[in-house]
Amino acid sequence: MKSFGAKVVLDGVDLDIPRGDSTVIIGGSGSGKSVLLKHMVGLIAPDAGRVMVDGTELSTLDNRELTRFRSRFGMAFQEGALFDSMTVAQNIEFPLVRLDIGSAAERRERVQECLQMVRLEGAEAKLPSQLSGGMRRRVGFARAIAHRPDVLLFDEPTTGLDPVTKDVIDELIVELKERLGATIVTITHDMESVFRIGDWIGMLYEGKIISWGSPSDFRGTTDPRVGAFLGRKTVAPHASVPSAARTDTA
Ligand SMILES: Nc1ncnc2c1ncn2[C@@H]1O[C@H](COP(=O)(O)OP(=O)(O)OP(=O)(O)O)[C@@H](O)[C@H]1O
Numbered sequence: 001m002k003s004f005g006a007k008v009v010l011d012g013v014d015l016d017i018p019r020g021d022s023t024v025i026i027g028g029s030g031s032g033k034s035v036l037l038k039h040m041v042g043l044i045a046p047d048a049g050r051v052m053v054d055g056t057e058l059s060t061l062d063n064r065e066l067t068r069f070r071s072r073f074g075m076a077f078q079e080g081a082l083f084d085s086m087t088v089a090q091n092i093e094f095p096l097v098r099l100d101i102g103s104a105a106e107r108r109e110r111v112q113e114c115l116q117m118v119r120l121e122g123a124e125a126k127l128p129s130q131l132s133g134g135m136r137r138r139v140g141f142a143r144a145i146a147h148r149p150d151v152l153l154f155d156e157p158t159t160g161l162d163p164v165t166k167d168v169i170d171e172l173i174v175e176l177k178e179r180l181g182a183t184i185v186t187i188t189h190d191m192e193s194v195f196r197i198g199d200w201i202g203m204l205y206e207g208k209i210i211s212w213g214s215p216s217d218f219r220g221t222t223d224p225r226v227g228a229f230l231g232r233k234t235v236a237p238h239a240s241v242p243s244a245a246r247t248d249t250a
């Protein structure tokens with residue numbers, strides 16, 4: 001449960017994120033998706049209820065423990081701004097420096113690798129102000145994965161990108177999961193992305209996860225709230241969406 005003033009945003013969310021899979025959270029604008037994602041990494045604490053990661057309740061961690069815990073995460077948040085005074089390379093290198101990962105040469109190499117992954121080779125010396133919005137997003141994405149975290153949280157990573165770049169990011173998400181075994185949670189409004197990257201899809205509605213299942217469960221859903229979100233007028237009469245899988249949260 002989480003309220004801001006009188007506004008209840010999350011109200012009895014019950015969700016287990018399967019380890020090593022790619023989970024997608026969908027829901028209307030203002031439904032609390034970003035707030036939910038921030039709970040997962042302890043940036044927002046619930047008013048009631050618990051957030052458990054690997055059997056540890058986040059509210060029991062002190063600041064130092066929380067910092068160590070967060071180093072396992074890579075995040076690219078919706079509003080996640082780059083450091084304007086730093087070059088692209090310095091932005092991507094930032095988590096490596098902060099976490100004291102690698103020598104200067106190793107870090108440079110890692111930055112190159114990340115730039116390649118997001119198809120931004122050659123942009124290392126640019127300042128964020130010299131990039132397009134889509135390019136800045138990709139730099140944010142590169143920064144999120146630079147320290148090779150085992151949990152990745154992406155808040156609308158493809159919003160506002162052209163279709164080709166969107167494909168690049170979607171493919172990258174699948175690759176991160178398959179190659180690195182990362183647990184990934186992505187918020188997206190893009191239905192193509194949802195079905196391309198999601199092993200599991202959860203829908204947030206009026207503060208609750210009202211629907212959880214595989215992409216095929218979702219395609220066959222009879223829930224009109226989900227159907228409406230998928231932009232469908234009629235829904236299949238069969239198939240239901242199972243309740244949340246009971247897997248250890250990662
Ligand atoms: N720090 C905050 N203080 C006060 N209200 C907040 C705060 N963060 C979020 N809210 C409110 O919580 C609600 C849910 O916000 P959230 O950003 O999670 O929505 P969302 O589902 O991510 O929407 P969108 O798809 O537009 O990004 C909104 O009404 C928002 O105004």
Ligand SMILES: [Mg+2]
Nearest residue numbers: 033034078155
């Ligand atoms: Mg949001």
